[in-house]
Amino acid sequence: MNTDQLDYSAEVRRRFEGAPRHGRIFAAASERRCGAAGNISHGVRVEFEARVRQGKVLECRFRAYGCPHVIAAASWVAEHAEGRRTAELDWIDPQALAQLLDAPAHKLGSLLVVEDAYRACMTGAGEA
């Protein structure tokens, strides 16, 4: 594979380069939630951390091992999680995310890992 086969949307490029909302959350244990999904040996691993108060996401951060679409999707989810209720989970639609990021159909499986990681974080499941 060569770089000329790598065609990404402006949104993916921006999030891949800048990685907005990447990092960790430093908060009291009572307010901190973590969740993860995927496996590095399978090519995708996503982790979310959030600071939650009274059922509302105050801050969300991601860490990701994956292709540029995965990094961009995790960044987008972390950014759009802030201000939402933790019980609110259906706003992440991997197909809509694929459309937003102009991701090819075969990346849908990787975007599902992003959704699973976020759900695990919000539900307190830890590992999806």
Next chain:
Amino acid sequence: MNDDCKPIYLDYAATTPVDPRVVERMVECLGPGGCFANPASSSHAPGREARNRVEAARRDVAAMLGAVPPEIIWTSGATESNNLAIKGAARFHADRGRHIVTSRTEHKAVLDTCRQLEKEGWQVTYVTPGPGGIVGAAEVEPALRPDTVLVSVMYVNNEIGTVNDVAAIGALCRERGVLFHVDAAQAAGKLPLRMDEICADLLSLSGHKVYGPKGIGALYLRGSPKSRLEPLIHGGGHEWGMRSGTLATHQIVGMGEAFRIATAEQAAEAGRLAQLRRRLWDGIVSLGGVHLNGDAERRVAGILNVSFEGVEGESLLFALRELAVSSGSACTSASREASYVLRALGRDDQLAQSSLRFSVGRFTTPEDVDRAAAIVRTQVQRLRALGPDGSEAHEAAI
């Protein structure tokens, strides 16, 4: 980064630019005032002049191999040469047996050709390389059978740059009366190629890997005792009936000149490329979590294949788009298939998937290498920091 800037070209194992000295010779064969006539038109002087140039090129290619000119057959490239050698030999000798031996790390031009023969009723044994990815007689010998008619093993692996022990395999095949084919597309111009040492009956060559044009290659076909093939292309009886079709004078002249230059400059160039490769490796290895793929010593000068811990292959390649390098991983496909060569070497999925092949060449400078190493260091650190194991210290790199 600025996507419009020209990447640093470190993919000479994929193809090379045509050397300006070669371009000059090729241009002489184009245009109304050039040597453009059909080399088969022996009835007039321009045709005979074209034929003379084709035969001079044949002598240049034969000289690199220590062969005689009639042992060289022009083809469209190494893929066609591999097809002609393997299918041609297998079909011609089908009455002697229908078993072929090759290795799991061959180029697809060999593997897919063998798979086609399997569909036609041949049996193929795919041997696993030994330590460091090297294929030698120890790997091939147990696979030989009384009905084996052909062994096909590449000289230099195109992905990892390791040098197989073709001389030992050739000697074994000669002793057992089995034909031996060598895909030497990656070896020509990088290593001395002496047919009396390799003991190959058939050997494939490519023009564009040696600073010649694309679309031209050659097959060495041992003349004494004569190797026999079933041709793939019929019509006109060119190339002793082995490969019909009007000869492309300008491309043949280009390949001849490219091989003449490579023969003259190979020893000095190998030393310079080895220095560049070491410089690149030294610049990358300080990152930690970096693995050299393939034997560290038994390799050609210009190819460096490296796996990186903690980075995903597709992201790595995209992050390094200031460099023109190759990834063995087919990570844009639905299968996310890692390099079959690295898997055959026993690399785990993550390392096989995060491998890059850097290949330096005639026009690579030390400045190119230093700049490339700096870009690799920056981007690998950045991607590692993005990952699940990224520490706060790493985050400063983003």
